[in-house]
Amino acid sequence: MNHLSQRPLALDCLRSFEAVARRLSFSAAAEEMHLTQPAISRQIKGLEEELGAPLFTRGTRKVELTAAGQALLRTVAPLLIRLDGTVRQIRLARSRHQVSLTTFPSFASLWLMPRLVAFERLHPSLDIRISASDRLVDEDDPELDLALRQCRPERAPASAIRLFGEVLSPVIGAGLAAAVARGDAPPLRQPADLAQHTLLEMDDGSAHSSALAWPAWLAAQGLDRLQPKRWFSTNYTHQQMQAALAGQGVALARLALVHDGLARGELVEPFGPACRLWSQHDYWLVPLGGSQPPRPEQQAFTRWVLDQAAATRQAIGDHADPDSLAHAD
Structure with a gap:
């Protein structure tokens, strides 16, 4: 040739x-x-x-x-x-100030995006770039400033800052709650009543998904053998919550992500706080960019996220000691 x-x-x-x-x-x-x-x-x-x-x-x-x-x-x-x-x-x-961050899709959809309007009002000239992905990134990734992730404390990087804990509780949409109250749907007075309902499950195939799924919650209630009327599975938490809002069944909600919907009455917690289950997983803010010092816009966004996280902790009853919010080795 x-x-x-x-x-x-x-x-x-x-x-x-x-x-x-x-x-x-x-x-x-x-x-x-x-x-x-x-x-x-x-x-x-x-x-x-x-x-x-x-x-x-x-x-x-x-x-x-x-x-x-x-x-x-x-x-x-x-x-x-x-x-x-x-x-x-x-x-x-x-030529413009920008903060680039990565997080998983459900956190972006349910917690971060609804709150960003407030941040944009405070910082109208600051651009935000979000990479919504389940893929983990290197801590020295030069293209990203921050990561918002969920994991057990022992797996969080040394630089990670705890945002809030993970608490699970059954929730239903307001329409199904009204039907239950009228008697047009089976009752939901106690956890055993779930046997008459469709359970909305999230199964993303991750190693920790079983700890955040219905079997773990049911076991904590002494209902290991309970079988619902039907299972309805989705890949992402935000899909599970959309199904709940549409009245398709009972979702095992991550309250940190949906407490706003509960406050607005769009979602209802039929068994109340007494049946909440705290997970061993937490949500974390992880600074990226290696040894580079954080830029002013990155510092501003971090402060804003921590303020929002404090409000979420209060809403879900997360009373962790503030001194423990910075991850320790």
């Missing part, structure tokens, strides 16, 4: 090629690129020599793409669009 066929293509002339191909004019491309027409022609000729194939047919009054030129344009045009978009993002990030 000819060694020239394996040599990487020089990239400096691709933008000129794309301009000529888009405008079908060497002179128009030269004007757009702020170059002379002979300079554009030399770049295209060099590119054709690199490829070993003509890219344009040049007539007296028009220029047309050859088959090779059309094939190259199909690849080059979207690449340049992506490149220009990335450059704009980098320049924008350098």
